[in-house]
Amino acid sequence: MKFEVMRDSLLEGLNDVMKAVSSKTTIPILTGLKLEVSKSGLYITGSDSDITIQTYIPTERNGEQIIKVTEVGSIVLQARVFNEIVRKLPTNEVEIEVTNQFQTHIRSGKSEFSLIGLDASEYPLLPQIEEDRQFFIASDLLKSIIKETVFAVSTSESRPVLTGVNWQVKEGELHCVATDSHRLAKRKTALKDLPEEEYSVVIPGKSLNELNKILEETSSEVAIVMTQQQILFKTGDVLFYSRLLEGNYPDTSRLIPNEYKTTILVNGKSLLQAIDRASLLAREERNNVVRFSTIGQGFVEVSSNSPEIGNVEEQIQAESIDGEDLKLSFSAKYMMDALKAIDGQDVKIMFSGAMRPFVLKSVHDDSILQLILPVRTY
CATH class of the missing domain: 3.10.150.10 (DNA Polymerase III, subunit A, domain 2)
Incomplete structure (x- = not known):
């Protein structure tokens, strides 16, 4: 040679x-x-x-x-x-x-x-993939889908299937869900020319993170082919194969509440910054927990307290607060990850009780849903 x-x-x-x-x-x-x-x-x-x-x-x-x-x-x-x-x-x-x-x-x-x-x-041969179930997705859209979901995969190997993102093709839409059982990130996207049959695969989070690095350098369309054991992404002159995770992904639709007691509309960017500041004093051993409560006159309060260091309180003007008064605590990291996925837009946060999961959505875009389990502190 x-x-x-x-x-x-x-x-x-x-x-x-x-x-x-x-x-x-x-x-x-x-x-x-x-x-x-x-x-x-x-x-x-x-x-x-x-x-x-x-x-x-x-x-x-x-x-x-x-x-x-x-x-x-x-x-x-x-x-x-x-x-x-x-x-x-x-x-x-x-x-x-x-x-x-x-x-x-x-x-x-x-x-x-x-x-x-x-x-x-x-050297091992490339996996053989029949390309009859191929569909296409713009690389910018694929980058967004990965960014909005992959952070919520589990890092624990005790349930390997949760270390991946579940991609489901159904009713002309691609549904992507990640959960570590404390939080959930979901993104649905309508795509043209999706395969007729419904199917579901679980892609390792690690694979999607590596794929995203490759997509940084491309703006061309990405062809995606799914099989039982492998998924192939083709972009430009690059072929990216990933094995799929085995096992049944849990039915996460049951986790999402159907009714809510309190709904708050607030600017996502100002809430993110307030939680970021409050987390500076959140005690490390308490898993970085921040408190959140409604305090009347259309304000919410974000606070954290660390006996050894001090405490912080910050009030934010909400655009609207409907329903019951509210007091709960959550992981600052989980909340910040969810707000970053929604990306600074106005956010609708829907609560169904102090210890029930709550849901975040963008006011302008129904395709992204974030769900977080509160932490018991009160």
């Missing part, structure tokens, strides 16, 4: 695939990257067996030659080392040549590295 490639294009590809490589893998060859060069271009693959990312660099892009192929072939190289070498090469022209026994020479300017490669045929 022998080819020349432009370093900046190679680095761009490495930036994406390195997101899938983990030093903790139990399969030694997965600490490496697979490079496969053909007459049409270079495929680079990285995987930790949960996530697999493949990127493609064509020989030509916009009339400019990026890769010059002398001899086709494939090799697996130590990912971290290869990535660092390419970063520090002196010129933009890089030549990679594999000689006997997988010996790999990387030349650039007056610099030459020799790496011991591994046999590419030992």
